[in-house]
Amino acid sequence: MVSDQFGVVGLLAFIRAAESDPNLVSLALGQDLTALGLNLNSPENLYPSFGGPWADHPCRPQDVDFHVPPEYLINHAIRDKLAAMKLSRYKDDLLFFMFYTSVGDVLQIAAAAELYGREWRYHMEEKVWITQVPGMAHIEKTQTYERGTYYFFDVQSWRKVAKEFHLDYSKLEGRPVLNSTSTV
Amino acid sequence: PLQKEHQQQFQLMEAAYYHMPHPSDTERIRTYLPRNPCNTPSYYIQA
């Protein structure tokens, strides 16, 4: 048999190295192309929302700039007149919007912290926000779980939906923590 | 082994690696909601 890297022994070395040291075979056996943040099954073109070669996800809607008539750009005229951003002033609706559109941003965590303060809880497995329905008693309650009717925030219909649910306390996120150096 | 020319290129590339472009470098200035990227929990939505 061929005894250098150009034969089957060379291929065997790659296969064995894939288990012990994947870094050695990244060019041949390859990277996981589905883990690069691109939806390769998308029926739409990817380039209009391509976040760039280092981005782990496509552009968010607010990242895509668009040419508008200069008359629409009133920032210079009103920027000193706008109130400062204060999340405690905003309704739940706007906080959810911030949470769901500010992926990977301090604003996402800030919105989550504000929602937590308003008794919404994030279910880490279901990846939804839940809160208790006021005045609704539990069907069952133990130290580790409870069962009852809760409001879920439905992202698709953009409203609160009441549902009966078995709520495991360990699946709820604790209070979101903003890094002290991060400011909104 | 890398030729001398490529070794020099690598040194320059490595220095640039520690000053990677920031996403905001190629965007219009955001007056109200500047980008403030951070690591968010893996169980939050990622896209």
Next chain:
Amino acid sequence: YEDPPGLVEKTDFLLREWINIYNSQHQGRDSTKAFSIFVHQMNVHGILKTDDLITRFFRLSTQLCVETVYRALLDKSNANMTLIRPKCYHTLDAFVRLVSLLVKHSGDANNTTTKIHLLNKVLGIVAGCLLQDHDTRTVDFQQMPYQRIFTMLFLELNAPEPILEAINLHVLTAYCHTFHILRPSKAAGFCYAWLELISHRVFIGRMLATTPQQKCWSLYAQLLVDLFRYLAPFLRNAELAKPVTMLYKGTLRVLLVLLHDFPEFLCDYYYGFCDVIPPNCIQMRNLILSAFPRTMRLPDPFIPNLKVDMLPEISYAPRINTNISLTISPAQFKKDLDSYLKARAPVTFLSELRSNLQISNEPGVRYNISLMNALVLYVGTQAIAYIRNKGLTPSMSTIAHSAHMDIFQNLTVDLDTEGRYLFFNAMANQLRYPNSHTHYFSCTFLYLFAEANTEVIQEQITRNPTYKFWQHQFVHCAPEIEKLFESVARSCF
């Protein structure tokens, strides 16, 4: 050199004036009103008097803006980077706005020549400043100011306005030339910003989608070749350093976008790309080869009894936007090659073939890979034409016993394992979607396997059980290899 006395001060004054105007409350984002007043000021200061003065003004402005950024980024007293960068952007964006307005309003509305001339001048000046800065500061070089200037200027010049639409093709061409000048092998410290620039969603859209008749495709292909050429020396080693991995993964992302959105582009320029991608970069090579035209309906390769020879597509040659015969050198070798293909003589041509391909004795760089690739494709395309001229179609029987197959068989037998690997790789680069090249080289692979006089040759090709594949020792040399071939065979059957 030797700027006229007072020019630096004038430039500094005018630039500060403009930055204040740009960021002032009353002018808004358009800045057109303020611009005409500012141009008058420039005239009063004599900046627009001569081409030389205009050039110096732009160079000094670029340098002043860049210096401002360096001072801000290196200011250790301000640790909050999220505030520093926007401050830099204010300066750079103002400069970019000035440039874009000067380009737009240069000369008459219908005179595109003056506008393009000015744009080329500015891009050349910024590129020149970049290269000088890069070579002077080396590891302290900062990519950001230049990246922002190029990006924001491109976005400004691609606004949907009639004046700009009229010069858009020239803008794209100017940008491509500038990016080629700044390619990573010339400015390695700018490589990450460079990749971001050429893969910006607006740049890709303009270059590959909206410009009609694919006029910019060849320019974009050149930029990708620049990228692969730069990466090649670093990718020849199996273990990648972190900076290289970053650039490589970024390149993969861009290739995936191109494969998804513009497969025809990869199809047309695959040859040039595969020519510069190192042979060990199998995944990257395969991404390019897997592209096929969106109008083509591919047959399911796992249909039982799929008769590949009956597919209508194998009669058609793919587009190749490279003149292969021009890349075969030296000229004497090309002449001898054509003589042999015509007359199947002299036989000495075959025995000298290997020495024409070998360039050194150092392992890993023994062979002229570009020449190998060109030779394989040239001989293959000549073979297809030769068979067709006899009124036949390429098949296992018609490809045999010809000058073309002499050359392929000679290379198979005469080359060492490295050379053979590169030769088979050159053939594998032609195995793409159904077309005449894919079919011819598939048949050639099978023929070389069947006619091989040693197992070593067969080991370096692998094929299906029809060729008594499973009887070979190398298939059973290790459990992992056996499992690998079994799983491939199972998926085929």
